[in-house]
Amino acid sequence: MLKHSLVWWLLGERCPWSARVAVLAGRWAVCGRDLVCLLSVVVAVGCTPPAEFGDNSLEWYKQERAARLEPGQGFPEVHRQDVSDITRVWFGTPDAPQLPLLEGEDDPALELLDMGKLAWAAGPVVSRNEESSQGLYRRHCAHCHGVTGDGRGPTSAFLSPYPRDFRLGKFKFKSSPTGTPPTKDDLKTILVNGIPGTSMPSFRLLQDEELDVLVDYVIYLSQRGMVERFLIAAVRELDEDARLVSLPDAARLRDLPLDVQLGPLQRVAPVGGESAADRDSAADADSVGGSEADAKAGADEDDGSESDGGSGAKADVSYDRDKIADDLLFLAEEQMLPVLEKWLGILDFEAKEVDVPAWVLDSRDAAYESQVALGQKLYFGAANCVQCHGETGIGDGQTNNYDDWTNDWLKVEGINPTDAAAWAPYVNAGAHPPRPIMPRNLRLGVYRGGNRPIDIFRRIQYGIEGTPMPASLTLTEEQIWALVAYVQQLPYETLSRPETAKKLENERPVR
Amino acid sequence: MLTHRFWAGLFALVPILGIGLYVIAVLGVGSVGGFSFAGLWLPENANPYANAIDHLFDLVHIICGVVLGVTTSILAYVVWRYADHPGRQAEPALYITHHTLLEWIWTAIPAAILVFLGFYQLQVWADNKMNRPMVMVEGQERAVEPSALVVGKQFGWEVYYPGPDGVLGTLDDQRVENELTVPVGRPVVLRVEAKDVLHSFAIPGLRVKQDVVPGMTQLVWFQVDRPGTYEILCMELCGWGHYKMRARMKAVAEGLEAEVQE
Ligand SMILES: [Cu+2]
Numbered sequence: 001m002l003k004h005s006l007v008w009w010l011l012g013e014r015c016p017w018s019a020r021v022a023v024l025a026g027r028w029a030v031c032g033r034d035l036v037c038l039l040s041v042v043v044a045v046g047c048t049p050p051a052e053f054g055d056n057s058l059e060w061y062k063q064e065r066a067a068r069l070e071p072g073q074g075f076p077e078v079h080r081q082d083v084s085d086i087t088r089v090w091f092g093t094p095d096a097p098q099l100p101l102l103e104g105e106d107d108p109a110l111e112l113l114d115m116g117k118l119a120w121a122a123g124p125v126v127s128r129n130e131e132s133s134q135g136l137y138r139r140h141c142a143h144c145h146g147v148t149g150d151g152r153g154p155t156s157a158f159l160s161p162y163p164r165d166f167r168l169g170k171f172k173f174k175s176s177p178t179g180t181p182p183t184k185d186d187l188k189t190i191l192v193n194g195i196p197g198t199s200m201p202s203f204r205l206l207q208d209e210e211l212d213v214l215v216d217y218v219i220y221l222s223q224r225g226m227v228e229r230f231l232i233a234a235v236r237e238l239d240e241d242a243r244l245v246s247l248p249d250a251a252r253l254r255d256l257p258l259d260v261q262l263g264p265l266q267r268v269a270p271v272g273g274e275s276a277a278d279r280d281s282a283a284d285a286d287s288v289g290g291s292e293a294d295a296k297a298g299a300d301e302d303d304g305s306e307s308d309g310g311s312g313a314k315a316d317v318s319y320d321r322d323k324i325a326d327d328l329l330f331l332a333e334e335q336m337l338p339v340l341e342k343w344l345g346i347l348d349f350e351a352k353e354v355d356v357p358a359w360v361l362d363s364r365d366a367a368y369e370s371q372v373a374l375g376q377k378l379y380f381g382a383a384n385c386v387q388c389h390g391e392t393g394i395g396d397g398q399t400n401n402y403d404d405w406t407n408d409w410l411k412v413e414g415i416n417p418t419d420a421a422a423w424a425p426y427v428n429a430g431a432h433p434p435r436p437i438m439p440r441n442l443r444l445g446v447y448r449g450g451n452r453p454i455d456i457f458r459r460i461q462y463g464i465e466g467t468p469m470p471a472s473l474t475l476t477e478e479q480i481w482a483l484v485a486y487v488q489q490l491p492y493e494t495l496s497r498p499e500t501a502k503k504l505e506n507e508r509p510v511r
Numbered sequence: 512m513l514t515h516r517f518w519a520g521l522f523a524l525v526p527i528l529g530i531g532l533y534v535i536a537v538l539g540v541g542s543v544g545g546f547s548f549a550g551l552w553l554p555e556n557a558n559p560y561a562n563a564i565d566h567l568f569d570l571v572h573i574i575c576g577v578v579l580g581v582t583t584s585i586l587a588y589v590v591w592r593y594a595d596h597p598g599r600q601a602e603p604a605l606y607i608t609h610h611t612l613l614e615w616i617w618t619a620i621p622a623a624i625l626v627f628l629g630f631y632q633l634q635v636w637a638d639n640k641m642n643r644p645m646v647m648v649e650g651q652e653r654a655v656e657p658s659a660l661v662v663g664k665q666f667g668w669e670v671y672y673p674g675p676d677g678v679l680g681t682l683d684d685q686r687v688e689n690e691l692t693v694p695v696g697r698p699v700v701l702r703v704e705a706k707d708v709l710h711s712f713a714i715p716g717l718r719v720k721q722d723v724v725p726g727m728t729q730l731v732w733f734q735v736d737r738p739g740t741y742e743i744l745c746m747e748l749c750g751w752g753h754y755k756m757r758a759r760m761k762a763v764a765e766g767l768e769a770e771v772q773e
Contacts, residue, residue: 155751193688194667201667201755202688361675361683451686488683 051094051124053148055084056167056225059232061429062409067236075235082244083231085253086331089261091224094138094147097122099220100227100336104266108344113216115268121217136210137217140203149221151405152430159199162432165405166218167225169339170466173449175351177462178471181222183346187215189450197446223339230335245327247319260321263328354477360453360485368485375486378479383460383472385483388439393490395439403437404466410434437467443490456484519591526583530576554716557737557762561718563635567628574624644698644732657702657730659691660684663710663723666752668743689758691743693735694765700732711747714760722747735762 064074092098097118101107120128125135133139138147144163146153151165164171173190174182191211194202203211234244245253253261359365379385390396402410402417409415409431415422417434427433440447449455449464460480463471472480535541536551556565595601643654660671660679670691674683679702693699703712705723712731713720721731735741745756 158751196669196686196688199665199752201752204689205757205759445684 051147053087053091053094053224054146054150055080056148056150056228056232056430058409058426058430059229061426062413063232063236065413078243078250079235079238081250081252082247083228083235085261086231086244086328087224087228088254090227090265090332090336091220095123097217097220098267100332101266101268102264102332102337105268107266107268109340110268112340112344112347113220117213117216118220121213132207132210136206136213137221140206141214141218144199149218149225150430152432157432160435161198161437162405162435163199165225166222167229168405168408168466169222169226169342170404172464172466173459174462174465175458176346176349178465180349181219181343181346183349183351184212184215184219187218188212191215193450195448196451197444197448219343223343226339227336230339231331234331234335244331246323251319253324256319256324260319260324263325263332265328265332354454354457356453356457357481360481361488363489371482371485372489374479375482375484378475378483379486383475383479383483388468389442390439393442393487395441397439398468399436399438401437401468402434403468406431406434406437439468442487453481453484453488456487457481460484515591515594515596518594519587522583522587522590526580526587529579529583533572533576553718556716556718557735557739557741558717558719558733559736560639560733564639564718567632567635570631571628639732643700643730644734646698655698655700655732657700658693660702660704661691661712662704662706663712663745663749663756664706665708665750666745666755668712668745668756668758669706670758691758691760693760693762695735695738695762696765698732698734700730703729703731708749709747710745710749710756713744713746714741715744716741720746738762738764 060074060080067075069075090098090100097115099107099109099113099115099118101109120132120134121137123135123138125133125139128134142153143155144153144159145151145166146156146163149166151163153163156163169181171182171187173195174180174186176183176186188211190200191203191206191214193204194200203214206214231244238244247253357367359367359371362368379389386397388395388397388399388401400417409426410417410423413426415426417423417436423431423434445451447456447459449459457480459469460472460475460483461477463469475483535548539549539552541548556562593601645652646655647653657679658672662669662671667689668691670687670689671679671684672687673679674681674685676683691701701712703721703723704727705725707725709722709724711720711722714733717733717735719731719733721729723729739762741760741762743758743760745753749756
């Protein structure tokens with residue numbers, strides 16, 4: 001019986017089912033005791049460690065190159081540990097999401113994101129009730145977008161275009177201007193409709209609440225990724241031998257008591273959800289300030305990472321509490337608050353109401369002909385759509401551009417995209433092989449941001465963030481609508497029933 | 512040692528379980544350890560065109576069930592009867608290469624059943640795949656025109672309704688992802704297509720199933736007699752996201768249709 005309880009205690013936290021099976025099997029077996037030991041070893045080996053967010057190794061590699069370090073040399077390992085520890089303390093783990101809160105329960109971050117929703121989206125997939133399951137993100141999204149939201153899930157390499165990497169904080173299809181994040185409604189629209197012409201399917205069959213949960217989690221992942229990128233960039237700015245947080249030698253932030261790790265930040269226990277993840281983070285939250293609870297929190301951390309050197313190392317660390325708190329406050333203000341403020345902007349944002357002119361889709365309208373003619377003039381002239389979308393609108397203009405997610409390392413580092421040897425190290429570091437971004441074929445009726453006139457209007461007005469499609473700063477609304485009408489009247493050739501391109505009446509002679 | 516009884520019992524499990532599970536699924540009552548037997552069978556049919564399909568489905572199942580029961584029971588009996596019983600030596604096995612009469616029997620009976628089914632279902636096939644429903648328009652009988660276009664793609668269903676011009680397949684079509692709305696109580700014709708690979712457009716609750724092939728346009732028709740929500744599935748393995756190809760069909764009372772589409 002003692003042995004059974006031991007197995008239970010050893011394994012129950014991490015894999016309650018495996019422990020139960022091991023104990024039952026042990027009871028039934030004739031040679032009980034030996035079998036229990038054997039089984040517990042087998043089960044312990046087979047158990048997966050708790051999930052961790054992966055490092056942004058691409059950003060690390062990029063910054064190392066930008067710092068002009070010798071080839072093959074990187075930043076000292078402590079920096080990676082610091083960034084990983086700080087993001088972990090601030091944002092938690094894939095099983096127990098957290099938010100960095102400077103103002104506790106009054107923090108504006110809690111207006112933007114709901115801890116209960118994050119807890120519902122996070123963690124492994126287990127059933128929550130008859131209708132829904134816990135771990136919605138890993139169930140529906142992670143296999144393409146990755147657990148970290150890096151767009152590098154197992155299926156991502158097979159898709160064209162690649163799945164979105166949320167960590168740059170850029171989103172394409174939204175009702176807000178370039179440079180501002182999408183509203184929650186924008187993200188939800190994408191979930192409901194999918195993105196036609198890409199591998200992003202429609203999640204219309206999910207419950208409305210589940211969609212809200214996923215929207216919150218995507219924003220959370222995006223914030224986390226942005227902050228991580230800023231912290232990595234901050235490492236490059238450091239003086240030699242300096243660290244992001246003032247700790248001696250190779251001491252790790254994660255080995256310190258939780259209140260020291262958090263510094264000026266606070267944690268708020270998530271509400272709702274009953275997963276193991278919630279229990280973990282609730283325990284963490286309780287432990288702020290209490291020494292006994294601190295020890296427990298520390299022990300929890302150790303379970304997941306054997307390389308830390310165990311609890312013995314921790315006791316030796318001498319550190320300056322106030323200095324660490326100062327460092328963390330500085331980092332939070334410099335690297336985290338700008339990200340949060342950017343996202344908080346969406347709470348007040350209201351998309352400008354636009355009336356769709358009646359003539360846009362109605363060829364019988366008196367204004368139609370002249371508007372289409374105006375649109376054509378703009379297409380080839382002032383708006384210069386022709387440069388990328390081509391003379392006939394099939395998207396055969398300039399086709400050697402790259403999107404911002406690729407240019408983030410490709411262009412910044414001045415790499416020749418046709419030189420595979422030059423970009424191979426970046427691909428090894430976690431980038432997808434670069435692919436040029438193709439201008440849209442305007443004659444398929446497939447528009448990724450939606451094919452209603454208002455959708456096309458928005459794309460022309462605000463551009464498509466992260467792509468060469470620019471915002472139209474000089475066009476009037478009237479002119480944009482003329483362009484919408486022109487684009488909409490181009491010959492229609494669906495993919496499922498292709499026709500040979502009809503000669504356009506208004507086509508210019510091809511030189 | 513395992514006796515002839517054990518082996519015969521093992522063989523007897525085939526007809527017992529095979530037919531037993533079938534009966535449990537059809538009856539749909541009871542549960543084992545929290546697993547309910549309800550809903551194992553097809554949902555109740557709501558499509559009057561498909562009553563005949565259900566009838567054929569049942570007929571084929573009964574024929575197959577009888578054949579399964581008889582043949583596997585004989586097998587179990589033979590194992591029991593001719594094995595080594597305690598105190599009785601089994602006769603040596605015979606090696607028979609030909610038996611003309613037997614071969615005639617096991618060729619002719621299935622052939623006769625097949626030919627019978629082939630003729631018996633002709634009208635059902637014609638009603639569901641060839642004779643499009645007709646309506647009276649201005650005193651003339653006309654085939655019902657497709658009210659929506661459903662395009663299967665990896666991985667989802669695009670539904671197009673005619674736009675302001677009232678014509679399907681033009682640029683002003685209204686697109687909705689993964690949701691189809693149809694009126695109840697009158698024949699509905701849909702145009703079904705595929706964008707990339709083979710898919711199969713299926714509504715189990717209406718017994719509708721049509722493979723869709725890229726480059727081919729096909730029509731399916733049905734009538735929904737019960738308002739409500741029905742499941743649309745892809746029933747042709749079409750890639751890694753095949754399981755994601757679920758959509759919803761809403762059957763609404765006449766008049767509400769336009770509202771719902773907005
Ligand atoms: Cu399919």
